[in-house]
Amino acid sequence: MDYVVRTNRLAKKVKGHEIVSNINLRIKKGEIYGFLGQNGAGKTTIMKMLTGITLPSSGEIELFGQRLTAKLKNTLKRVGSIIEYPIFFEHLKALENLKIHCEYLGFYDEHAIKEALDMVHLKGVEDKLVKDFSLGMKQRLGIARAMITKPELLILDEPTNGLDPIGIKDIRDLIRMLNKEYGITFLLSSHILGEMEQIVDRIGVMNHGRLLNEVTMAEIRKQRTDYIELVTTDVQKTVYLLENELQISNMKIIQGNTIRIYDLSISQIDISKMLALHDIGIEEILKHTSSLEDYYYEQIHGGGNVV
Amino acid sequence: MGVATLFKLMGLEWRKLKQSMIMIELAIYLLVMLFLPTFFVKTVNPDFGKSFDSFFVLMQSIQMGWVLFGASLINQVFIEEYKNKTIFLSFTYPLSRQKLFLAKVLLISLLVILATIVSFLLSGIATYVLDGMFSIFTWQLTSSDITTYLGGMIVRSVIITLISFIPLFTFGILEKAVVPAVICSIASMQLPNFSPMFNIDPNHVIAVLCILGALSLTLSLMTAERVGDI
Numbered sequence: 433m434d435y436v437v438r439t440n441r442l443a444k445k446v447k448g449h450e451i452v453s454n455i456n457l458r459i460k461k462g463e464i465y466g467f468l469g470q471n472g473a474g475k476t477t478i479m480k481m482l483t484g485i486t487l488p489s490s491g492e493i494e495l496f497g498q499r500l501t502a503k504l505k506n507t508l509k510r511v512g513s514i515i516e517y518p519i520f521f522e523h524l525k526a527l528e529n530l531k532i533h534c535e536y537l538g539f540y541d542e543h544a545i546k547e548a549l550d551m552v553h554l555k556g557v558e559d560k561l562v563k564d565f566s567l568g569m570k571q572r573l574g575i576a577r578a579m580i581t582k583p584e585l586l587i588l589d590e591p592t593n594g595l596d597p598i599g600i601k602d603i604r605d606l607i608r609m610l611n612k613e614y615g616i617t618f619l620l621s622s623h624i625l626g627e628m629e630q631i632v633d634r635i636g637v638m639n640h641g642r643l644l645n646e647v648t649m650a651e652i653r654k655q656r657t658d659y660i661e662l663v664t665t666d667v668q669k670t671v672y673l674l675e676n677e678l679q680i681s682n683m684k685i686i687q688g689n690t691i692r693i694y695d696l697s698i699s700q701i702d703i704s705k706m707l708a709l710h711d712i713g714i715e716e717i718l719k720h721t722s723s724l725e726d727y728y729y730e731q732i733h734g735g736g737n738v739v
Numbered sequence: 740m741g742v743a744t745l746f747k748l749m750g751l752e753w754r755k756l757k758q759s760m761i762m763i764e765l766a767i768y769l770l771v772m773l774f775l776p777t778f779f780v781k782t783v784n785p786d787f788g789k790s791f792d793s794f795f796v797l798m799q800s801i802q803m804g805w806v807l808f809g810a811s812l813i814n815q816v817f818i819e820e821y822k823n824k825t826i827f828l829s830f831t832y833p834l835s836r837q838k839l840f841l842a843k844v845l846l847i848s849l850l851v852i853l854a855t856i857v858s859f860l861l862s863g864i865a866t867y868v869l870d871g872m873f874s875i876f877t878w879q880l881t882s883s884d885i886t887t888y889l890g891g892m893i894v895r896s897v898i899i900t901l902i903s904f905i906p907l908f909t910f911g912i913l914e915k916a917v918v919p920a921v922i923c924s925i926a927s928m929q930l931p932n933f934s935p936m937f938n939i940d941p942n943h944v945i946a947v948l949c950i951l952g953a954l955s956l957t958l959s960l961m962t963a964e965r966v967g968d969i
Contacts (some may be wrong), residue, residue, distance in 0.1 A: 483831045487964065502964040508833040519828050521755050532751055536832040 434461040435494070436585050436617045437482060442491035444477050452477045452641045455491070459585075459619060464611055466628040467621035468728050469638030475621045476516060478638075479589050482619070483513045495585065509537055512583035514591060518574025520562040527558035530577055539581045548576040551606060567594035575603065579610065586610070587619045592627060600624075604631055629724040637731040644731050649724070658721050660693040660700055665713035667691065677706050748834070748842035749849070755825070756815055765854060768808055772858045773865040775801050780875055788876050791884045798862065798888075799895050803928040805855045809903020810924035812847045817911040818920065836963040844907070844956060848900050855896040863888060898945060901952035902927050908955040912966055927951075 437459035444452040452474040459465045467475040480486040482493060484505050493500040495507040520529050530545050549555060552572040557565070565573065571594045578586055591607070592600040608631065610616045622628050628635065629649065637644045664670045667689055674680040674693070682695040693703070700717055707714055776798055780788035787797040820826035829839050870876050905927050910920035927948055931941035 480827075485827045485830045503835050505833045505835060508831060511831075513831055515827070515831075519824050521825055522823070523757050524755070528754070532754055533828075535747070535751055536829070536834070 435459060436461050436463075436496060437465075437619065438494040438497075439478075439482075440492040440494075442478070442481065442493060443489050444474075444481060444486065445489040450489075450641060452481075455643050457636065457643060458646070459617060460634075461617055462611070462615050464607065464618040464620065464631055464633045466632035466635045467619065467638060468625065468628065468635055468724075469621075470732070473638040474641040475638050476589055477641075479513070479515050479587050479619065479621065483511060483515060483587055484508050485515060509581075510584045511587060512578030512581065512585070513587040513589075514571075514574040514578055515587070515589045517567075517590075517593065518570045518577070520570065520573070522561070522563035524562060525559050526554075526562055526565070526573055529562055529573075530580060533577050534580060537581050541580075544580050544582070548580040549573075551579070552576045553602060568596060568599055571595055572599070572603075575606070579616075582614060583616065585617045585619070589621050590623065591620060592622065592624065600627065607631060625725045625728060635724070637728060639732055647727070652724060652727050655727075658696060658719065660696065660703065661716070661718045661720055662691040662693060662703065662714070663689055663716040664691070664707060665715065669710070670707060670712055673706060673710055673712070674703070677710075678702065745838075745842060745845065748838065749846045752816065752842050752846045755820075761812070761815070761850075764808065764811060768804065768854070769858055769861060772801065772804065772862045774869075776862055776866045777869045777873075777875060781873075790878055791880070791887070794866075794876070795888060795891060798859070798866075799891065800932060801862070802855055802859055802895060803899060803902075803931070805851055805858065805899050806903045806924050806928040807921070808854055809847060809851045809900070810906055810921050812850055813903075813907055813911045813920055814917050816843045816847055817907070818915050818917055821912075821915045837960055840960055840963040844904070844959065847903070851900045851903050852896050855899050856892060859888075859892040859896065863892075898949055901949045901956075902945075904952040904956045904959075905948065906955070908958045908962075912959055 435458050437457060439455050439457040442452065442455040442457070443450060455474075455478060457478070467478070469475045477486070481488050482495070482500070484500065487502055496510060498504070498507050500507055520526075521532070524532075526549075527545065530548075534540060534545070549557065552575050554569065554572050554576060557569070557573070562570065562573070571591070575588070575591060578588070586607075588607075592603050595603060604627065607618060607620070611618060620628065620632065632649060634646060634648045635652075636646045662670065667685060670691060671683070671685065674683065674691070678698050680693055680695045680698060683691055683693040685691055700719060704714060704717060776787075776794070779797055779801070780794070787793050817826075820829075830836065832839075866875075867880065903924065906920040906923040910916050910923055930948065931944045934941045934944040
């Protein structure tokens with residue numbers, strides 16, 4: 433298997449306290465991998481270790497099949513990142529910040545800088561001081577900087593942080609485009625689960641410094657159980673009618689007055705029409721689709737397996 | 740690592756700095772240093788003007804002020820980078836922290852040593868010109884004095900550069916604290932002046948300070964990969 437990121441029993445201790453333990457992460461080439469986890473779960477710490485910002489206390493990191501250590505950091509040439517929030521030399525102009533970044537990576541292509549700024553819809557800002565940028569602009573500039581050199585792996589910690597809805601969509605589209613057209617592998621983290629759901633191929637759930645589970649979005653979608661939730665004025669009669677009039681048997685009553693129908697061959701409209709004909713008042717009828725949010729909630733509160 | 744790479748890294752470090760602030764600071768220091776020797780001889784202690792040797796002792800002591808310039812650079816090159824977290828950006832580049840720190844300390848060394856040499860030269864010339872105008876000294880400058888001055892200038896500039904690194908490891912990298920770093924520098928540059936009060940040879944104090952500076956520098960580079968991590 434062609435892994436871009438591979439960690440083996442990765443751990444980080446800070447002042448004797450283990451904040452990340454036994455992480456065995458595998459990210460495939462061309463994949464968009466999403467990290468989910470509450471604040472303090474260890475997502476950012478792992479990203480910091482993968483980008484050389486902080487050193488692991490134990491364990492190993494392999495990027496593109498090569499070890500990443502304090503002395504062997506050459507693979508970082510192939511990695512772009514934004515960790516926590518985009519950091520710049522605020523007293524310098526945007527262009528100077530980008531040029532310095534490129535020079536550290538031994539990359540000299542003025543056109544690529546312009547192209548990256550265009551991609552994030554930042555035009556004509558080259559000569560503006562970064563301290564005059566809004567948070568959203570800094571985020572866009574950070575993403576531009578991360579991708580100027582066309583890295584093969586982009587590690588973005590909360591990439592849509594500080595962006596307006598249009599900006600969020602732009603970044604989502606940009607990530608998809610870079611992934612599809614340039615084959616860039618992504619490691620993302622976000623608190624906005626709906627955002628992640630739309631973009632990632634696979635997720636890893638972090639909790640208390642441990643990687644609980646890794647699962648593809650396709651698997652989550654396959655596992656999901658959809659149902660119609662129905663609240664009426666007469667539960668007993670409704671159940672009787674559903675069984676006899678619509679031949680629905682796969683259902684259950686929860687909390688006394690709510691009926692959950694798992695047989696989705698009958699539409700909400702048909703159910704509503706039938707109940708109306710029999711003078712049953714419908715207080716609520718809702719089709720429920722289990723989502724990434726449900727999966728995440730289940731992992732965090734239901735105790736997932738440690739990977 | 741090649742010399743060219745090292746120069747490139749030093750250049751990048753320079754580009755990241757608030758250069759206008761450094762240039763202003765440098766100009767103020769140089770301006771003060773121009774007149775300070777004459778001011779001392781005329782108003783504080785005329786004994787310093789009795790011979791070239793006593794004047795040169797004064798000049799060397801005054802130039803110790805550049806240790807403070809070193810502290811200011813440590814603040815910009817290390818402490819501010821940690822505080823603004825821009826140093827973490829540097830950690831994401833494909834170069835070891837040791838090389839990164841080496842480029843930083845070499846840049847500080849270069850700036851301090853050049854500033855001190857320029858200051859020695861300008862102060863010497865300014866004092867000579869002022870002597871011509873106001874007859875401050877009773878002795879005549881000889882070519883032997885000039886040779887002593889230039890030789891002493893090089894040695895003292897190296898000493899000042901080494902001493903300016905005393906706060907680097909403890910206050911620049913471990914504590915990341917500006918005020919203690921500045922206080923440490925002020926104490927370092929003043930210690931040789933006060934040592935005769937305790938019957939200690941100032942040259943011995945300077946030797947110890949140089950050792951401390953070298954130790955701080957070595958520790959900063961040797962522990963770069965681990966110390967200062969987050």
